[in-house]
Amino acid sequence: MQVLYFAWVRETIGLPREEVETSAETVADLVVELRAREARYDHAFSDVTALRVALDQELAEFDAPLSGVREIAFFPPMTGG
Amino acid sequence: MIRLQEFPFDAGGELNQFSASLAGAGAVVSFTGVVRDVVGGLSHMEIEHYPGMTEKALETIREQAIQRWGLTGAMVIHRIGTLTTGELIMMVATASPHRADAFEAAEFLMDYLKSRAPFWKKETTADGEVWVASKAEDEAALTRW
Numbered sequence: 001m002q003v004l005y006f007a008w009v010r011e012t013i014g015l016p017r018e019e020v021e022t023s024a025e026t027v028a029d030l031v032v033e034l035r036a037r038e039a040r041y042d043h044a045f046s047d048v049t050a051l052r053v054a055l056d057q058e059l060a061e062f063d064a065p066l067s068g069v070r071e072i073a074f075f076p077p078m079t080g081g
Numbered sequence: 082m083i084r085l086q087e088f089p090f091d092a093g094g095e096l097n098q099f100s101a102s103l104a105g106a107g108a109v110v111s112f113t114g115v116v117r118d119v120v121g122g123l124s125h126m127e128i129e130h131y132p133g134m135t136e137k138a139l140e141t142i143r144e145q146a147i148q149r150w151g152l153t154g155a156m157v158i159h160r161i162g163t164l165t166t167g168e169l170i171m172m173v174a175t176a177s178p179h180r181a182d183a184f185e186a187a188e189f190l191m192d193y194l195k196s197r198a199p200f201w202k203k204e205t206t207a208d209g210e211v212w213v214a215s216k217a218e219d220e221a222a223l224t225r226w
Contacts, residue, residue: 077196079212
């Protein structure tokens with residue numbers, strides 16, 4: 001699965017995207033896996049209420065299933081306009 | 082029409098072109114956002130976005146506005162990349178037979194664009210860089226629709 005990071009999440013983790021092999025069933029499960037990797041991931045995901053997630057470029061919730069998802073993106077609340 | 086671009090745009094020219102392309106619109110409303118120096122000493126602003134999702138999100142929001150208010154036209158232009166104080170950051174324009182629909186649809190587009198399209202602003206001053214935080218009132222504004 002392609003995992004994308006934007007804005008300060010990208011800066012904290014230190015890369016814009018990566019391929020992740022995972023059997024996580026939900027977004028929240030994937031977050032647990034990522035946090036266990038390294039301090040920078042743990043730090044980026046320390047407060048998921050400060051984050052938003054998109055599955056295949058559609059906004060989703062953290063309890064959403066990952067089955068069939070090819071691209072997941074994590075980012076802070078959007079500040080367009 | 083949806084457009085993302087790194088280079089500046091001419092709001093007047095865009096509005097004239099939009100108006101000229103419409104048939105049957107009695108009302109055209111436009112809104113233009115300008116970069117403000119809110120922090121004091123803004124050197125520049127960077128707008129990051131999520132290529133692919135941004136276009137889809139904007140097109141969805143635009144389609145919703147057209148359907149809901151029976152618009153004869155709607156356009157969104159949004160800058161990405163580096164901007165400085167006073168530059169135009171984005172513009173929306175809506176057209177409808179009567180003005181109430183065009184005004185309301187333009188507000189709807191703005192409200193959704195602010196917190197549902199994947200853009201993020203980072204401001205740079207002499208003190209460093211800061212990601213602009215989202216505002217609770219921007220999220221609250223969506224409940225109106």
